[in-house]
Amino acid sequence: MQQDKSSFGNRQDRVGILVGGGPAPGINGVISAVTLEARNRAHEVVGIYDGFHWLMAGNSDRVKLLDHDDVSRIHFQGGSILNTSRANPTKKPEDMERVLASLKALRVGYLVTIGGDDTMFAASQLAERAAGTIRLCHVPKTIDNDLPLPGEIPTFGFETARQVGFNLVHNLMEDSRTTNRWYFVVVMGRSAGHLALGISKAAGVTLMIIPEEFPGPVHLQTLCDLLEGAILKRQALWGRRDGVALIAEGLLELIPVDELTAIEGVRILRDDYGHLRLAEMDLAFILKTMVERRFAARGSPINIVHKSMGYELRCAPPVAFDCEYVRALGYGAVEFLLNPDPQAAKLKGALVCLEEGRLHYLNFAELLDPQTGKTRLRLVNVDKPSYRIAREYMIRLEQEDFENEERLAALARASSTRDKSCSPKEFKKRFEYLVTELRGGI
Numbered sequence: 001m002q003q004d005k006s007s008f009g010n011r012q013d014r015v016g017i018l019v020g021g022g023p024a025p026g027i028n029g030v031i032s033a034v035t036l037e038a039r040n041r042a043h044e045v046v047g048i049y050d051g052f053h054w055l056m057a058g059n060s061d062r063v064k065l066l067d068h069d070d071v072s073r074i075h076f077q078g079g080s081i082l083n084t085s086r087a088n089p090t091k092k093p094e095d096m097e098r099v100l101a102s103l104k105a106l107r108v109g110y111l112v113t114i115g116g117d118d119t120m121f122a123a124s125q126l127a128e129r130a131a132g133t134i135r136l137c138h139v140p141k142t143i144d145n146d147l148p149l150p151g152e153i154p155t156f157g158f159e160t161a162r163q164v165g166f167n168l169v170h171n172l173m174e175d176s177r178t179t180n181r182w183y184f185v186v187v188m189g190r191s192a193g194h195l196a197l198g199i200s201k202a203a204g205v206t207l208m209i210i211p212e213e214f215p216g217p218v219h220l221q222t223l224c225d226l227l228e229g230a231i232l233k234r235q236a237l238w239g240r241r242d243g244v245a246l247i248a249e250g251l252l253e254l255i256p257v258d259e260l261t262a263i264e265g266v267r268i269l270r271d272d273y274g275h276l277r278l279a280e281m282d283l284a285f286i287l288k289t290m291v292e293r294r295f296a297a298r299g300s301p302i303n304i305v306h307k308s309m310g311y312e313l314r315c316a317p318p319v320a321f322d323c324e325y326v327r328a329l330g331y332g333a334v335e336f337l338l339n340p341d342p343q344a345a346k347l348k349g350a351l352v353c354l355e356e357g358r359l360h361y362l363n364f365a366e367l368l369d370p371q372t373g374k375t376r377l378r379l380v381n382v383d384k385p386s387y388r389i390a391r392e393y394m395i396r397l398e399q400e401d402f403e404n405e406e407r408l409a410a411l412a413r414a415s416s417t418r419d420k421s422c423s424p425k426e427f428k429k430r431f432e433y434l435v436t437e438l439r440g441g442i
Contacts, residue, residue, distance in 0.1 A: 015038040017048060046108055078321070096129055117142070120138045126365075142157060154194075164312065199246060208246045297417070328359070332354075401433045408424040408428060
């Protein structure tokens with residue numbers, strides 16, 4: 001939708017808003033809060049469509065002036081009224097120059113960016129290049145919950161995604177029990193396992209696997225061993241043929257590329273920020289196929305249903321937590337841009353967050369990894385109670401299974417084929433590395 005630029009004033013004091021990266025519940029709440037507060041302070045607000053995409057092309061027409069009536073009730077809605085994109089203005093200097101020129105043409109003197117680690121990195125570089133001519137504030141958004149916010153406060157969108165994921169997984173768990181089959185569910189999370197962990201703990205799933213458990217590369221064989229071991233344990237010790245395993249999609253980033261390309265039909269694609277397009281590689285199907293073949297070869301076939309969960313979560317209407325949370329962040333962004341305290345006024349740009357209930361502004365420079373120059377990520381700490389408690393309630397092979405002779409014998413029997421029995425010693429030799437070589441073993 002185009003906006004007649006003749007309706008703009010002459011001063012470079014407009015507040016611009018754009019959204020980058022994937023959708024997350026609460027985006028519209030930020031847009032609403034920023035617009036309402038900026039308008040209350042007599043500043044025009046320019047909504048910029050499709051992230052940096054049109055600005056990079058030098059196109060300043062794909063915008064809309066926002067006012068109270070445009071945004072007063074959009075905080076209930078999922079998605080983004082301004083759309084979003086993964087367009088990356090940092091790849092080419094000329095793209096960054098066009099972004100700056102387009103913002104100048106729109107008379108934007110203040111810019112709110114809404115996004116995850118990639119959008120924050122683009123905002124930090126834009127603030128540096130603008131050299132004070134445009135003041136920037138980034139609002140942290142991602143269902144992955146992987147931005148390094150203080151006090152372990154979540155990024156907005158995470159709690160809604162966790163709730164929606166919990167509801168879906170709850171239904172799958174009941175279907176699994178009713179039909180005596182397994183579900184392998186891959187959950188979004190490009191680098192971190194926070195969402196898989198949050199859903200798993202709330203739902204009490206049978207098994208969860210996240211990238212942070214692994215000290216190095218992740219081999220497909222290891223993932224299959226973890227899944228197979230859990231299935232065998234559930235059968236051998238409890239006589240159950242059902243279960244739900246949640247698997248973080250970020251594991252794909254750690255699997256050697258040659259293992260993935262060796263699988264028929266798998267293509268390696270990357271986005272504008274150089275990340276693997278994980279949703280286009282069906283990890284759930286890959287693991288389902290490999291594990292099913294193992295049980296079929298054993299002469300005891302099982303039924304596994306594969307599912308990838310992510311797109312269902314991103315545009316859900318936000319829960320009350322995120323509705324309230326994003327209003328504070330949107331207000332805080334405007335406060336930073338238009339009425340900064342003396343300390344915040346020294347910053348060209350910052351990320352707004354809450355710390356102990358108070359608005360806090362983090363310098364972009366403090367959020368960048370000095371080695372990579374990219375945004376630092378917050379990963380799951382497998383030594384903390386949040387993960388340790390989750391492990392206590394999972395069904396997966398643990399050290400005690402190899403130390404208890406009765407358990408080990410039962411597991412070995414479950415692993416035997418029609419033609420060849422598996423001895424406890426053989427079972428231990430094959431599977432014990434899962435509890436001695438991975439992080440977070442109980």
